[in-house]
Amino acid sequence: MLMEKKLFAKSSDGINSYSVHFIIKEGKLSIFCDCPAGEWGKFCKHKLALLRNEKDMLFNRDQEKELAEVQNWVRQSKYPDMIKKLDIAEREAKKANAELKKVKKTFENAMKSGT
Ligand SMILES: [Zn+2]
Incomplete structure (x- = not known):
């Protein structure tokens, strides 16, 4: 089974956003971000901040509930x-x-x- 969540993270300019995908596949959590660093599968601050449950990184505070759901996945990883x-x-x-x-x-x- 595949489950997916897309959260929007603030870019450093605060104007734009990057999309951070959390994907659970066969019990494993993968994370992708479309920022210049994250695009190549590298470590980026957006993925890390959302992994750390940093709500300030959310571009849209309406996604707090979705972040909480992602945190349930994170805890199991x-x-x-x-x-x-x-x-x-x-x-x-x-x-x-x-x-x-x-x-x-x-x-x-x-x-x-x-x-
Ligand atoms: Zn990123």
Whole structure:
């Protein structure tokens, strides 16, 4: 059985919208977005925000009920675990980036003043 929902996500300009398709086929949830990034099956912020149940991403607030229904599908999928992993990886990347900046600053100071 195939079930499908189409939600509209805000584009960054807030004027246009992208359509995000949630498709359940054989118990598996696939997500497609027609934004430039999402079109190639890549990760995009529209898919992620709607996966995260972010109502602010909805272009049309009338779709809140449909988003809630999509959330029922999401809960039965592996996406919640994947989102947790993503959040951890993002925190670690931020930490690593801060450390990198610090090390580069040390370099700059050393190269200016000598070491
Ligand atoms: Zn997108």
